[in-house]
Amino acid sequence: MSVIGSDEKVLSSRYMQWYRFSRNPAALIGAVIVLSVLLAALFAPYIVPHPDHAGAVVDFRSRHAAPDMAHWFGADKVGRDIFSRTIFGFRISLLLVFGVLGISVPLGATLGMLAGYFGGWTERIVSGLTNVMLAIPPLVMALAIGNVLEPNLVNAMFAITLIWWTWHARLVYRVSKSISAEDYIEAARMAGASNFHVLTREILPNCIAVISVKTTLDAAFVILFGATLSFLGLGVKPPIPDLGSMVADGRQFLPEKWWEVLAPGFAIFYATLGFNLLGDGLRDMFDVEA
Template sequence: MSAPAMPQPEALSTRYMAWYRFTRNPAAVIGAFMVVTVILAAIFAPLIAPYPDHVGAVVDFRNRHAAPDMAHLLGTDKVGRDILSRVVFGFRVSLFLVIGVLGVAVPVGAALGLAAGYFSGLTERIITGFTNVMLAIPPLVMALAIGNVLEPNLVNAMLAITLLWWTWHARLVYRVSKSIAAEDFIEAARLAGASHWHILTREILPNCISVISVKTTLDAAFVILFGATLSFLGLGVKPPTPDLGSMVADGRQFLPEMWWEVLAPGFAIFYATLGFNLLGDGLRDMFDVEA
């Protein structure tokens, strides 16, 4: 008996073909796995961390600067706290930062980009002009300025990053929505009496979702790295809250002897950012878009 015929590619749904492309991309699958492990580590940090109490103001000077061993797989820091436990909880801080920043920047940027691309005229000039002005400000300079004025903590770190991060999404969505607004089906919707809200949310926005998704995933890596940079400079999360950037800053003064105090949090930053970048590239190939 002959094997059943496989369905032809043209007969498969667009969604299935997109998922097929994603699963056949090894880098994308690896990136998804890395992101999932980071998220699970953040969610179940109290259960995974061998010493959950070491995320607070705990000192154990008898074990300070202990090299990696069976008791402390990644060693201990300058006051004897378990580095593995603090790295696991550091993932939680990084993801809080990603959610806080992109949870505000993406909707704001997308809304402004949609309005500028659809309404054109004065609305377009005001939004694009303001966006270009904000884009001219270096994000790190703005973050340093805010960090010096306000008290260093997670909320202020999110504020410093969010104030400029929405601009990239506004510009991207503006470019895409401007092109979609010129399509015939948008004109047909207008002639059929559809409201501006209907056209924006039911016609244009769904066609921007793939681009927004790719951009958001790639931005998650940059937000983690940017947040770690602020903490490294002393403008992020306040101690003793574990943050990957501040852990690198604390450990660098003991290099090269206590190399594990920098290697562990540094690799954690690399792991998280690489995972989101690989996942974002995989989504870009999956949706076949440019972001």
């Protein structure tokens, strides 16, 4: 009976979480935006009118063409379709998000849990390393690494990942340290549970909500950060379409050729808005602070 009652309580809690999310218009809008960005990036070769323009294509007859039926968002300085390149640019932004967060979130969460649970020298080492890394301005660190290494997507991911894990480590450290003081953690230890069991079965599930919210919100910042590096010439190399480098290329032709900046700039805004709205919705759904 207790198991059934526990299952019913879990289902009731999940239903209430979904109810809060589904009643949040901003969260639903964010989910739709994120889904549309993911689908656009995934099916880019099939939905854009000029998929070959994502590569080294030159069409000087369409150079700086204004938006029309042939080029919905206009064409750039060498005649490439901006709409096609913008959709393909979502791929680079999402690769950056998955690459950076796929490394920094597990790394930061693991270090944060270890520091919060074990304390002592583990806590001092992780906290000291985190404080040192947080003392360095992220953009300065990324620019330094980008100048030393060859500008490409892998090095851009490395530059951002080197700093990004610290915020997840600090967040999970606070949560795990608080949970480690709970009575049920002490009861698990007294029952003979191993440290691995306590970390993975007792502490980690209670950190999933804050990690999910933080990761979703961070996706927007990673896109902005990656676009900034590309804008400064430290991102992917041409002719690979990247939203930040497209804005940098088009700004020299402002204000006459405004469409060359508007499309990639709006794409950055669209993607970051979606992740921010979704992250806020998840925060309200889980009722946590991140």
